[in-house]
Amino acid sequence: MITLKEIAHLCNVSISTVSNILNGKTNVSEETRRKVLEVVQQTGYKPNYFAQGIRKQKTRIIGIIVEDLGLFSTTPIVGAIMAVCEDHNYRTILINMRLYDRWQDTWYNDEQKFNSVLQPSIKELLSIKVDGIVYVAGHCRIIKCFPDDFKIPGIVVYGISNSPKFTSVVIDDKKGGYDIGKYLISMGHRKIGIIAGAADNLHTMKRLSGFQKALFEEQVLFNPDLVRYGDWMRSSGYIEAESLIKEGVTAIFCMNDLMAVGLYDYLYEKGIMVGKDISVVGYDNKEISECIKPALTTNKIQLDKIGQESAKIMLKMLEQDYVPNRSREIIKIPCKLIIRESVRNINGDFTTGARDMESTD
Amino acid sequence: MITLKEIAHLCNVSISTVSNILNGKTNVSEETRRKVLEVVQQTGYKPNYFAQGIRKQKTRIIGIIVEDLGLFSTTPIVGAIMAVCEDHNYRTILINMRLYDRWQDTWYNDEQKFNSVLQPSIKELLSIKVDGIVYVAGHCRIIKCFPDDFKIPGIVVYGISNSPKFTSVVIDDKKGGYDIGKYLISMGHRKIGIIAGAADNLHTMKRLSGFQKALFEEQVLFNPDLVRYGDWMRSSGYIEAESLIKEGVTAIFCMNDLMAVGLYDYLYEKGIMVGKDISVVGYDNKEISECIKPALTTNKIQLDKIGQESAKIMLKMLEQDYVPNRSREIIKIPCKLIIRESVRNINGDFTTGARDMESTD
DNA sequence: TTGTAAGCGTTATCAA
DNA sequence: TTGATAACGCTTACAA
Numbered sequence: 001m002i003t004l005k006e007i008a009h010l011c012n013v014s015i016s017t018v019s020n021i022l023n024g025k026t027n028v029s030e031e032t033r034r035k036v037l038e039v040v041q042q043t044g045y046k047p048n049y050f051a052q053g054i055r056k057q058k059t060r061i062i063g064i065i066v067e068d069l070g071l072f073s074t075t076p077i078v079g080a081i082m083a084v085c086e087d088h089n090y091r092t093i094l095i096n097m098r099l100y101d102r103w104q105d106t107w108y109n110d111e112q113k114f115n116s117v118l119q120p121s122i123k124e125l126l127s128i129k130v131d132g133i134v135y136v137a138g139h140c141r142i143i144k145c146f147p148d149d150f151k152i153p154g155i156v157v158y159g160i161s162n163s164p165k166f167t168s169v170v171i172d173d174k175k176g177g178y179d180i181g182k183y184l185i186s187m188g189h190r191k192i193g194i195i196a197g198a199a200d201n202l203h204t205m206k207r208l209s210g211f212q213k214a215l216f217e218e219q220v221l222f223n224p225d226l227v228r229y230g231d232w233m234r235s236s237g238y239i240e241a242e243s244l245i246k247e248g249v250t251a252i253f254c255m256n257d258l259m260a261v262g263l264y265d266y267l268y269e270k271g272i273m274v275g276k277d278i279s280v281v282g283y284d285n286k287e288i289s290e291c292i293k294p295a296l297t298t299n300k301i302q303l304d305k306i307g308q309e310s311a312k313i314m315l316k317m318l319e320q321d322y323v324p325n326r327s328r329e330i331i332k333i334p335c336k337l338i339i340r341e342s343v344r345n346i347n348g349d350f351t352t353g354a355r356d357m358e359s360t361d
Numbered sequence: 362m363i364t365l366k367e368i369a370h371l372c373n374v375s376i377s378t379v380s381n382i383l384n385g386k387t388n389v390s391e392e393t394r395r396k397v398l399e400v401v402q403q404t405g406y407k408p409n410y411f412a413q414g415i416r417k418q419k420t421r422i423i424g425i426i427v428e429d430l431g432l433f434s435t436t437p438i439v440g441a442i443m444a445v446c447e448d449h450n451y452r453t454i455l456i457n458m459r460l461y462d463r464w465q466d467t468w469y470n471d472e473q474k475f476n477s478v479l480q481p482s483i484k485e486l487l488s489i490k491v492d493g494i495v496y497v498a499g500h501c502r503i504i505k506c507f508p509d510d511f512k513i514p515g516i517v518v519y520g521i522s523n524s525p526k527f528t529s530v531v532i533d534d535k536k537g538g539y540d541i542g543k544y545l546i547s548m549g550h551r552k553i554g555i556i557a558g559a560a561d562n563l564h565t566m567k568r569l570s571g572f573q574k575a576l577f578e579e580q581v582l583f584n585p586d587l588v589r590y591g592d593w594m595r596s597s598g599y600i601e602a603e604s605l606i607k608e609g610v611t612a613i614f615c616m617n618d619l620m621a622v623g624l625y626d627y628l629y630e631k632g633i634m635v636g637k638d639i640s641v642v643g644y645d646n647k648e649i650s651e652c653i654k655p656a657l658t659t660n661k662i663q664l665d666k667i668g669q670e671s672a673k674i675m676l677k678m679l680e681q682d683y684v685p686n687r688s689r690e691i692i693k694i695p696c697k698l699i700i701r702e703s704v705r706n707i708n709g710d711f712t713t714g715a716r717d718m719e720s721t722d
Numbered sequence: 723t724t725g726t727a728a729g730c731g732t733t734a735t736c737a738a
Numbered sequence: 739t740t741g742a743t744a745a746c747g748c749t750t751a752c753a754a
Contacts, residue, residue, distance in 0.1 A: 050414030412731030
């Protein structure tokens with residue numbers, strides 16, 4: 001590897017002159033600059049990363065810690081962050097904690113497990129002297145990932161920082177649930193079942209409360225017996241289907257696409273036609289949602305927007321002078337309802353239970 | 362950040378002694394060692410990464426360059442590589458070239474575009490002084506990513522190195538096509554249509570040749586008119602379906618799951634029942650393959666195995682003393698046929714097209 | 723406008 | 739068994 005010294009030698013100037021030129025100092029003659037840059041170009045010189053890092057305070061590197069790269073939500077977020085950083089001439093370095101891969105579902109309530117991977121990861125990045133750290137969670141929780149006196153900018157994405165000192169960027173689950181509620185009601189549905197995620201999950205709770213808000217606004221009674229809690233897996237959708245159907249619901253809101261697939265399984269088995277005999281809405285807009293039949297109406301999580309927004313906030317903190325101990329906000333990125341074919345408009349439809357609408361009039 | 366110097370001071374020993382202890386040298390008294398380690402523990406000392414890198418030859422960092430992290434195949438491979446590296450106490454650093462994201466399909470025949478991103482990426486890793494580089498391609502091609510005189514170990518994954526000096530790890534597409542051919546024939550199919558990928562694509566060509574080999578072994582004639590070339594997208598499957606069906610095929614081999622979904626679209630529209638009136642096989646084993654109905658028989662690409670194998674080979678090169686200019690091999694990881702419900706056994710079956718080719722008139 | 727020289731936090735060599 | 743001391747490649751006062 002070619003060094004500053006060699007460049008200097010080739011150009012018959014001193015090391016510092018070369019260094020100055022490379023660092024954009026202006027106190028250099030045009031001629032020397034030209035010559036040096038030419039040699040730099042030719043030799044393909046690249047500064048030694050470590051030598052530079054040892055002296056400089058800023059590395060223009062942003063660390064990204066992800067809980068698990070294997071989750072469907074993580075890669076798009078990371079991709080977007082990387083893209084924005086690159087546009088602003090920042091490098092990124094990714095640490096994949098592989099938490100689900102290691103321990104499935106048993107880590108996020110086990111602070112010790114969690115920290116046994118998180119702490120070394122943070123230290124690692126700190127010792128690389130990254131300028132800031134973006135933490136990308138696998139699902140929305142309240143997360144303690146940075147100490148309150150963290151000296152570099154930190155931000156938590158797809159999760160909420162336990163400390164108000166760090167910005168959080170999350171999806172707007174409440175609005176998501178609300179939009180779905182509003183939509184289903186607008187399509188004439190009043191008796192709506194819900195196959196929710198885990199009961200103690202933030203996504204679940206917020207989507208539910210948004211949904212309830214929609215009901216309230218439309219003056220539709222909320223029947224808690226119509227919500228069933230699953231575990232986000234396909235089988236949940238299948239399992240909860242039967243009893244929910246028996247309740248006579250005209251529509252079912254599944255809190256993710258995978259459970260909707262499970263629900264489809266059941267309905268298919270029983271010969272109940274989705275989009276005709278019953279309406280279904282999912283959440284996530286995974287690839288499967290547009291491949292199953294009928295194509296699933298679902299709420300798209302704008303993962304790239306989340307990534308972009310997070311990166312922008314990080315960059316802003318980096319470019320402006322950063323004040324560690326300030327209170328920061330929670331940014332909510334809205335979801336986008338993707339209307340496909342799984343919801344039927346039953347307004348003015350007398351063959352189903354939609355008749356009680358007259359009362360709304 | 363606490364430094365060696367401070368530790369030394371706290372322990373009343375010299376810097377070199379501390380350094381020696383930390384680096385596992387044995388020429389230290391037990392007592393000093395204990396004391397130093399204790400202080401190190403207490404202070405939470407972590408060596409300065411850069412200072413270390415500037416002196417050491419090895420960094421125990423492996424660079425991973427991916428063509429695009431957004432591809433379904435990339436993340437699992439990367440995850441597996443990271444896992445193996447971590448087990449062996451290596452760090453990884455990931456560079457995402459985002460080639461598809463940037464330029465869709467227009468980059469892999471454009472050496473200039475390609476190199477405008479690849480070269481800086483490699484330089485970047487080199488200046489970080491990674492011990493080796495794993496290149497993860499987005500699809501199988503012959504790739505020139507490392508110069509022949511590359512000084513550190515390199516390996517190309519999911520693609521084939523143009524130079525024999527670098528190991529390549531790919532999926533066994535030929536065997537994959539062969540297995541599918543054999544399977545379909547064993548199920549009684551003789552007139553089999555193919556919705557292939559792009560005609561000049563290595564996956565396409567190898568899968569096709571494997572398929573042909575199966576036909577040959579079973580003494581079934583190969584009819585080239587029954588293979589249609591698509592572009593791997595869902596729409597291809599749909600578009601090619603009609604004319605292929607008209608040929609009276611009893612089974613169709615789609616070279617990826619997505620095109621199989623497109624084919625399903627067409628068949629669904631026409632009321633042709635998959636797994637009954639016609640048989641379909643896919644490739645990839647994406648999530649969609651087990652969500653569509655009937656569940657798609659497909660060939661699983663063992664992405665984690667590919668990642669593991671690649672990482673192991675890299676580690677082996679790293680641990681043994683590495684000889685740059687040696688000829689290396691192409692490792693083929695087999696796929697795994699996942700049998701689901703989309704193929705019907707028509708052996709001794711007189712009700713379907715197995716013989717009604719006559720009626721194709 | 724250019725060059726000298728003092729660090730940065732390590733590791734490595736070699737003498738004590 | 740320990741400790742000076744010289745690198746490593748770079749940045750940055752400061753001197754010329």
